[in-house]
Amino acid sequence: MKGIELCKRFHFEFVEPLLSNHFPDLRYSSSLIGPGSEVLGYDTEMSTDHDWGPRVVLFLQANDMYLVNSISQVLQTNRPREFYGYTVDLNQTIMTTLAQFLESKLATDFEKGPELLDWLTFPSQVLAEIVGGEVFRDDAGHLAAIRKQLHYYPHDIWLYIMASVWNRIGQEEHLVLRAGYVGDELGSSIIGSRIVKDIMDLCFLMERQYAPYPKWFGTAFKKLDCANELLPLLSNVQSALTWRERGTALCKAYESIARMHNRLGISEVMPEQASPFYNRPYKVIQGGAFANAIAAQITDPLIRRLSQKRLIGGIDQISDNTDFKFINLWHAVEHSGERNTVRALYNKILE
Known part of the structure; x- marks a missing residue:
């Protein structure tokens, strides 16, 4: 039972x-x-x-x-x-x-x-x-x-976190290829796995589902509507032995999530094809452009200003350390009403 x-x-x-x-x-x-x-x-x-x-x-x-x-x-x-x-x-x-x-x-x-x-x-x-x-x-x-x-994030928070994950992809999408290009296949594989995790996070966000912690992350991902298409692509990224194979598999996954993004209708229509990273011999999806297009739709003044300062996302993007995320970080000073450590980080960024 x-x-x-x-x-x-x-x-x-x-x-x-x-x-x-x-x-x-x-x-x-x-x-x-x-x-x-x-x-x-x-x-x-x-x-x-x-x-x-x-x-x-x-x-x-x-x-x-x-x-x-x-x-x-x-x-x-x-x-x-x-x-x-x-x-x-x-x-x-x-x-x-x-x-x-x-x-x-x-x-x-x-x-x-x-x-x-x-x-x-x-x-x-x-x-x-x-x-x-x-x-x-x-x-x-x-x-x-x-x-x-609490059913799901408020709209502007949803946009901010989603933009932040796209921004993470934009910051590392070329690194998985650059590392492999200089012969660092292990480093390329590690970065590729990080991007796979970001893509999966993005899928949970686009389907408006809270992502569970690591033990059930992949299990829950299989239940998403996009899983049938993306699971084989992401598995190919994980199993790739060379950076070129890894890059090809990533491009297919990028193009899949780009199509998902456009179906949401939350920003201007974005390119759905991977394109060259400057004049180097590999392609990326230009995740930063997606991030900027989403962040531009945020209407709350505070969250909009935060997005213009730093697209760092929520606590799940800031850290995957269990002790950091799940202990009660609030100051235990009686009647103090002080905000927690993570909230203080956002306030510092907004200064």
Whole structure:
């Protein structure tokens, strides 16, 4: 049984009947969101060896949080040893408020609403965990409202991140060929792999899907509409033994994503054919031109100014370091309201 189905049954067959009986006036939300391969539907039998099993995330109203111990006691008293053959560990069932949960995951106060710059500090994996999974009960509708709000990036943030990824491609597309030209096939291969990752990131963006973290990145990519066309091309880049083969494979992938870009209709029509890099014996797609064409469509004054200063993208483009992206970087000074380290970086650029 997939984890999300197991947790749904756990809610409807165990949690909800107990809460309805012992706390009939309680208004709450119950869901399976947050960390866990089962939230995105990627769990397998191997996933069951740790941090997996019947569980839910319960969201209480702030004025009902005093009931946490009482609810825990009721659940613990009535807990079966097993549920559909899986051990019941109530330590995996979380009780919190929606505001506390969001602050712990995204380090921002959603009662005030995130500002546009805040979106650049949200890892796409965390956003996927919040809008993924399933909601089993939502009495006040607040959880559904938040999931709708976070469903995808605001338009100008989407444009900014997409322009930034095109800019990354433009900065390195000639390097994969230049390295190979001087006999550095290993270096060329490494740069080629970096560009493959950028192309895949761009595909998630163009199809308006949050990209998961590395373990599920390729699995999720296979589900994109563009995967049938691009997977063979990107695989050819990865398996190429010479820089010329690598360059030829990359050009086919470039031309595919250029066509995807034009189908979006978000900028002037861009060239869909790779062209020479100056007078050198290799071709590129001129990623910087795509970046500039997209950035020109940004209308928010702050994000537009940021794009004119630096197209560095969001936190996923700045770093792939797990500790950097997923620890709570907010300053823990009580009542300080200070922005996090990543937000400070954007503010510095805007100075």
